[in-house]
Amino acid sequence: MGRAFVYVILGGGVAAGYAAHEFVKRGVSHGELCIISEEPVAPYERPALSKGYLLPEDPARLPAFHCCVGSNEERLTPKWYKENGIELVLGTRVKSADVRRKTLLTATGETITYKILIVATGARALKLEEFGVSGSDAESVCYLRDLADANRLVNVMQSSGGGNAVVIGGGYIGMECAASLVIGKINVTMVFPEAHCMARLFTAKIASFYEEFYRSKGVKFVKGTVLTSFDFDSNDKVKPVACFT
Ligand SMILES: Cc1cc2nc3c(=O)[nH]c(=O)nc-3n(C[C@H](O)[C@H](O)[C@H](O)COP(=O)(O)OP(=O)(O)OC[C@H]3O[C@@H](n4cnc5c(N)ncnc54)[C@H](O)[C@@H]3O)c2cc1C
Secondary structure: OOOEOOEEEEOOOHHHHHHHHHHHHOOOOOOOEEEEOOOOOOOEOHHHHHOHHHOOOOOOOOOOOEOOHHHOOOOOOHHHHHHOOOEEEOOOOEEEEEOOOOEEEEOOOOEEEOOEEEEOOOOOOOOHHHHOOOOOOOOOOOOOOOHHHHHHHHHHHHHHOOOEEEEEOOOHHHHHHHHHHHHOOOEEEEEEOOOOOOOOOOOHHHHHHHHHHHHHOOOEEEEOOOEEEEEEOOOOOEEEEEEOO
16 A cells, blocks of 8 residues: 555646645645656646756856745745745656546656545647657757756757757747757757747737847748657758758
8 A cells, every 4th residue: 555645736846846846835734735747746837948047148047046035925945845844756657547446656666645636737849740740859950848858958068069950849848948958059940830930929010020020130041830840960950951942
């Protein structure tokens, strides 16, 4: 028989951190609440990963951006969870849930029982393979969703010594990454299928203001097209990126 809790939050991201803060404010008892997360660290402000985390100088690093600094609340470090009697089960993937028996089975084989389950498993990055483009595993292809992705991107940026980057996607995260790459003295080309950047949020006029500003910093835009394939060199590094024209 494994551990048992009144409340279990499945997922240890932003929602879990803020929920834990609220539980404590409302007076949860020690030992009642548990957070299970696949990630190896306590909940943190994920938005920092495409902002301060990527800066070449004085980059943001944990524990500086644990939840809930994003809303100017206290910073919930692992010590805070301990002091408040909240169990953090980190680096642990839940592989199945039995909602009738109110149990979760972890990838390590432990059964964790709950009375109330809060599912906060968030989202994941879509992989290139899901669009019919292979090459996600190449050394120089980076995604950005969690801390491990951000560390990988930082390593690639640092080891590139300038060079060229293609940012696929013209939404918030693509625009923020492009800005960090430029600050890191890397030449950036952005590729996205829409007619302008931030298409779900910006009008064409507002977008053109931002695109002009980015152009003034050297960013090139390839718009209205999608990535179709990569070419690789003998070191498994991506060379040209092919797009529909
Ligand atoms: C780079 C980046 C920048 C962003 N910038 C902004 C921004 O500026 N402003 C903004 O409003 N939003 C931003 N977002 C979006 C914001 O981070 C998300 O909306 C937010 O993280 C959602 O919180 P969540 O707790 O629902 O999910 P997440 O934070 O994704 O957390 C989900 C957690 O569940 C865990 N998990 C999933 N499945 C399992 C499982 N089976 N077992 C155990 N654990 C599991 C994951 O490992 C993860 O820890 C950004 C996102 C990214 C990736």
